[in-house]
Amino acid sequence: MDTLYDKVKKWLAANSKPRHMAHFERTAYWVGQLKPGADEAMFIAALAHDAERVFRDKATKHAGAYIREPEYLHAHQEGGAKMAGEFLGRSGADEALIERVKMLISKHEEGGTQDQNVIMDADSISFFENNVDHFANDLMKIYGKDKTVEKFKWMYSRMSSARAQEIAKDWYDRALRLVGEK
Numbered sequence: 001m002d003t004l005y006d007k008v009k010k011w012l013a014a015n016s017k018p019r020h021m022a023h024f025e026r027t028a029y030w031v032g033q034l035k036p037g038a039d040e041a042m043f044i045a046a047l048a049h050d051a052e053r054v055f056r057d058k059a060t061k062h063a064g065a066y067i068r069e070p071e072y073l074h075a076h077q078e079g080g081a082k083m084a085g086e087f088l089g090r091s092g093a094d095e096a097l098i099e100r101v102k103m104l105i106s107k108h109e110e111g112g113t114q115d116q117n118v119i120m121d122a123d124s125i126s127f128f129e130n131n132v133d134h135f136a137n138d139l140m141k142i143y144g145k146d147k148t149v150e151k152f153k154w155m156y157s158r159m160s161s162a163r164a165q166e167i168a169k170d171w172y173d174r175a176l177r178l179v180g181e182k
């Protein structure tokens with residue numbers, strides 16, 4: 001029988017490109033590395049942290065998705081928390097788990113509590129591990145080099161732990177080289 005984690009994975013995979021799934025699954029992997037003994041809610045939140053990006057109305061997509069416009073980030077975090085919470089509700093998860101997953105996703109871009117920071121740090125590591133080529137090869141053509149470099153620098157500097165930055169360092173340097181910044 002599928003665990004809740006499996007169900008969330010299938011829900012996302014049915015609506016995502018493989019490279020998005022790689023980012024999501026590796027975010028969950030890095031949560032396990034950063035916090036041994038992390039609970040089910042943390043793994044589910046890591047997997048589903050960008051649910052808003054998967055399910056948002058394409059018409060609302062704008063440059064804010066690329067760079068850290070506070071208004072967009074807020075809608076992205078809260079929207080993802082709500083979508084994941086609704087899916088977990090439909091899947092028979094208990095209320096305490098649903099609330100915890102929503103709380104974790106709701107601050108995955110800006111951090112807050114220790115556990116929210118772990119999700120944010122894991123997201124940053126997985127970003128540098130998996131998403132950088134798409135930014136350098138495709139998105140930079142749309143948004144330009146300055147915004148791309150700014151995005152990379154923000155994704156690196158926002159990490160709350162030195163350990164997470166250490167893990168991501170080589171990928172971060174590679175990212176800057178890829179866009180001609182190093």
Ligand SMILES: [Fe+2]
Pocket residue numbers: 049050076108109
């Ligand atoms: Fe996100």
Ligand SMILES: [Fe+2]
Pocket residue numbers: 023049050123127
């Ligand atoms: Fe992410």
